[in-house]
Amino acid sequence: MRTVRPRASDLHPVLWTGLAALAGGAVLCVVGWCGMSGERHAERQLPYLASCTVPGSALIIAGAILLTYGRSTLTSARVAELYELLVPPEPRPAAPGRPLTVPGGTLWHRADCPLLEGAPRAVPADGPAIAAGGLGPCPVCAQQTGA
Structure with a gap:
């Protein structure tokens, strides 16, 4: 040092x-x-x-x-x-758009999810996987949306 x-x-x-x-x-x-x-x-x-x-x-x-x-x-x-x-100056604003997932992950995330911060490999989650129940909502995202 x-x-x-x-x-x-x-x-x-x-x-x-x-x-x-x-x-x-x-x-x-x-x-x-x-x-x-x-x-x-x-x-x-x-x-x-x-x-x-x-x-x-x-x-x-x-x-x-x-x-x-x-x-x-x-x-x-x-x-x-x-x-x-x-410390980041302000939290990112809620970004509407397609949900994201990490390849091989079991959860979908909103674009402004803090768990995705620094995850360069986040890709858009496809709608059929979410609809079929293959991907569950992220607990942090669900808490932010009030669901």
Whole structure:
């Protein structure tokens, strides 16, 4: 099984914004730490704390939230795409016409019978076989018609 990784074009813009916020927050925290570590007195450390470290921490938190939201958005989009591939959009409408059967089968089916879905060898059932009782009605078709 091959693992599919997202391409750069698949990434949601929120992910890029989150990454930028994380990077900016990390830079601000490093600048604030370097500025504070060079000062001996607490009153001279406060400007670095207020202007770099606190906003940097807020950017890191915002970036983490944006990354989480972006990943869940990307995941939701992929799940929706897979759902569309796996589940048919609408049931087929009832198609009037000649009944069908599978060669060697004992039941006749309507053209929209879900049991015939994917059966490429379904052929028209001949009327005399149905009239003579050689072919019985499909239970699913009978339930759909209310018979």
